Amino acid sequence: MTGEQAVIIGVLIATMAMFLWGRWRHDMVALGALLVCVFAGLVPGREAFAGFGHPAVITVACVLILGYGLQISGAVDVLAQRLLPTAAGPTLSILALISLAALLSGFMNNVGALALLMPIAIQMATKLNLPAGKVLMPLAFGSILGGMTTLIGTPPNLIVSGYRETTGMGNFSMFDFSPVGVVVAVIGILFVGLIGWRLVPTRKQAVEGSFESGAYLSEVRIVEGSKAVNKPLREVELMLDETDAQVVSMVRREVRISAPNPGRILRDG
Structure with a gap:
């Protein structure tokens, strides 16, 4: 050696x-x-640092920007409301969630799809009274499985395609990975959705007060008569300055809007 x-x-x-x-x-x-x-x-x-200019890195960065646009527009929340069951047991709900993750991963990269669906997964876990890990880990597997189905779904596919092009054999097209990837994804999704999530270990919650809470997210409702009613968001944020609170999203007509416009008027309900 x-x-x-x-x-x-x-x-x-x-x-x-x-x-x-x-x-x-x-x-x-x-x-x-x-x-x-x-x-x-x-x-x-x-x-x-030549790798930062690799087509795979640039493609993933562009896809993540696209994903952020979908997030702040509320499009993902609308899609989730349409496709995810509102009244179902854990198995069907998790199966639907990871199927949606796999679908999005194939066309917007698995990392971006995972980031978009994690808040929805947390809400689902709370609704089903399940530990967050039993929903988040299947979600991660679903995004990985979906990413294998297309060229842009996961960085390794892009890297392999780029290397193949350097050898003179040409790169892979968008759906060259689909014949194998779709079969593996379907089998994997069925296993994770029906059996796999049950195998995720349940971890005990940390004892309350044993650590600093740090930054956290909380959802609040504007009630009738509140000082925030009929005021623009920028005024409410000024009221919150002393409390170190920050508005990161809002829900209107059951649609979540991330990074809302400061001029948006707040309503009660």
Whole structure:
């Protein structure tokens, strides 16, 4: 084994150990590992950050921007209300949620779809009186399974397509992954929705008062006679300045609007 190989193995082991430790954010650990490789001369400096210009990275970034647009417009909430059952048991509800996640993941990247549906998953868990993990973990699996069905669904598909193009064989088209991906996704969704979520361990809730609450989300209703009725959002936010509270979204006619316009008038109900 050469010295460079030993250093690479050492960096990989240290990186995995830090991932498992969880003390630092994963992106910072990965960036630190890259810098170590650069300073050790294992990666040329001019190529250290070439990956940020890779088509896969740019595509994922664009898809995440698209996903954020769907989020602040309330389109995802409308879609969820149309497709998710309003009165059903845990199995059917989770099966519907991960199916929706798989569908969105195929056309807007699995990371973006997961981020959009996590608030809905938390609401579903509360409604079904289930631990959040029993809904969030199946949601994660659903987004992964759906991402395998199309070219843009998951970064590895884009990377493989880009590498294939460099070999002179041309890249993959949008649905070249579908014949295999759809079959795997359907089987996986059925397993997770019918059996898998039951296997997720139930973790005990932390003892109240044993830690600082920190930042958290809370949903409030504007009642008749409130000072906020018929006032623009910007005035209400000024009233909340002293409490360190911030309005991140609002619900109107059962549609959730993220990052609402400061000029929007608030109503009771």
